[in-house]
Amino acid sequence: MPRKYDQLFETVRQNVDEVDVQALKSAIDNGDSKPFVIDVRERDEWEQGHVPGARFIPRGFLEMRIEEQVPEKDQPVYLYCAGGVRSIFAAQALQQLGYENAISISGGFGAWKDAGYPFDIPRQWTPDQRQRYSRHFLIPEVGEHGQGKLLDAKVLMIGAGGLGSPAALYLAAAGVGKLGIVDSDEVDLSNLQRQIVHSTSRVGEPKTESARTFVNDLNPDVEVVGIHERLNASNVLDLVADYDVVVNGADNFATRYLLNDACVILGKPIVDGSIFRFEGQVTVYKPHEGPCYRCMFPEPPPADLAPT
Amino acid sequence: MLPGVIGVLQATEVIKLILGQGDPLVGRLLTFDALESTFRTLKVGRDPECPACGAEAKLDASQVRDMDYQVSCELPIAGD
Numbered sequence: 001m002p003r004k005y006d007q008l009f010e011t012v013r014q015n016v017d018e019v020d021v022q023a024l025k026s027a028i029d030n031g032d033s034k035p036f037v038i039d040v041r042e043r044d045e046w047e048q049g050h051v052p053g054a055r056f057i058p059r060g061f062l063e064m065r066i067e068e069q070v071p072e073k074d075q076p077v078y079l080y081c082a083g084g085v086r087s088i089f090a091a092q093a094l095q096q097l098g099y100e101n102a103i104s105i106s107g108g109f110g111a112w113k114d115a116g117y118p119f120d121i122p123r124q125w126t127p128d129q130r131q132r133y134s135r136h137f138l139i140p141e142v143g144e145h146g147q148g149k150l151l152d153a154k155v156l157m158i159g160a161g162g163l164g165s166p167a168a169l170y171l172a173a174a175g176v177g178k179l180g181i182v183d184s185d186e187v188d189l190s191n192l193q194r195q196i197v198h199s200t201s202r203v204g205e206p207k208t209e210s211a212r213t214f215v216n217d218l219n220p221d222v223e224v225v226g227i228h229e230r231l232n233a234s235n236v237l238d239l240v241a242d243y244d245v246v247v248n249g250a251d252n253f254a255t256r257y258l259l260n261d262a263c264v265i266l267g268k269p270i271v272d273g274s275i276f277r278f279e280g281q282v283t284v285y286k287p288h289e290g291p292c293y294r295c296m297f298p299e300p301p302p303a304d305l306a307p308t
Numbered sequence: 309m310l311p312g313v314i315g316v317l318q319a320t321e322v323i324k325l326i327l328g329q330g331d332p333l334v335g336r337l338l339t340f341d342a343l344e345s346t347f348r349t350l351k352v353g354r355d356p357e358c359p360a361c362g363a364e365a366k367l368d369a370s371q372v373r374d375m376d377y378q379v380s381c382e383l384p385i386a387g388d
Contacts, residue, residue, distance in 0.1 A: 146327045149327055155322055163311050165315065166319065167318045167319040170319040171322060174323060195311075233375055236372065247322060249315065254377040254378050255377075257381035258377045261367055261383070264367060265368065269325055269332075271325070272318075273317070275314055278310060278341065278343045279341050280310050280342070281337055282317045282321065282337075283333050286334045290335035291361075292358060294355075294359055294383070295353070300381050
C-alpha cells in the first residue's frame, strides 16, 4: 500500500534503536573493544569532518559493503548521518541483513559537533591520487587512513643496489611519501643485471640521481632525498634521526654495526636484508622490542671468515 | 632474481611497520634458499647483556661518533 514519506519514516523509526551522541561518545571511549561506527553520508560531507575512527560507507553502498567491514552480525554497529534521518533507514537496512544491533545516532554528526566532541578531517585526495591508490583504498588493512600514513612516512634506504632497487621501487609505487637514499657510488654496467632502479642510459650517473629519475617517473607523490655520501660515524645519527624506518641494503659489517648502534640510540627500526650466493635473509631489528644486530652478533667475525 | 625477492620482502616489512599491521619480522629471521625453493623462519631472542641494547649497555651518541667502524666494531662490554 503506497504511503507518504512521513508515514514511512515513522514506521521505520519505531523499529530502529536510537541513541544520542553522548552514548556514542562513551561507547567509543569506554567500550572493551572499538565499536563499529559507520558514516553513511556522501563523500563531500565526510570530507568536511567525521567522528574519529568512523568508517565511511555512503548510504547507497551500505548493503553491498557492510559485510566486508563488519563480518560478525551480532556486533553493535553505530550509524550516523548529518541529522539522524538517513541513519534510521540505514539501520533498518542492516536489520534486514541480520545485524541484530544496528543503532542510529539521533541528531547525527550535527549533534556530535554541537556537543563539542572532536572530529577528524580526512586527507583531501586529488583525482589522480584517488585513482593511483584505488586498490589500496579497497584493502581494509590499508584504506584511505593507511594510505595517508604511507604518504606521511619517511624511509631511509641504505644503498640503491641489489636490495635497495626493488625495495625503493615498491615503496615508491605504494606511495611512501619520502625516500632518503644513501649511496656514494655511480651506476656501472655490471650493476644492471640486478639493480633494477638504474638503466643503461644512466650508466656513470650517481646512483642517488639515477634512482631519483626512476622514482619520480613512477610516482610524483614521492619526495626523493639523494644523499651521495658514504654512511659513516659522523653522518649516521643526523641522517637516521629524520626518518621513521631504515632499510639496510648494504652488505658489510661496518655499516651493519654503525647503523645498528645509531638506530638503538634513536629507537628506529631497521629492516635488514642480506644475500649470499643463492640464499637470502630478512629480519627487523626493532630496538627494545626485539633483538638488535649486536644481540645476535656482539662482534664481527675475523676478517678471513667473513664473506664479502 | 634473488635480490628482488629479498628487497621486496624488506619493502613489505616496511609497509607493515608504517601501517601497524600484521606481525613484522621482529625477533625472527626469515631465510630463503633459492636453489631449494624453501623459506624458513628462525626465532631469535634478545641478549640481556647486549653491549648496545642490554640492561647495562652504555651506548651513546658520542661513542658512535668517536668510533672508527672500519677499523673495529667492538663496543666495551657492559658493566666494565
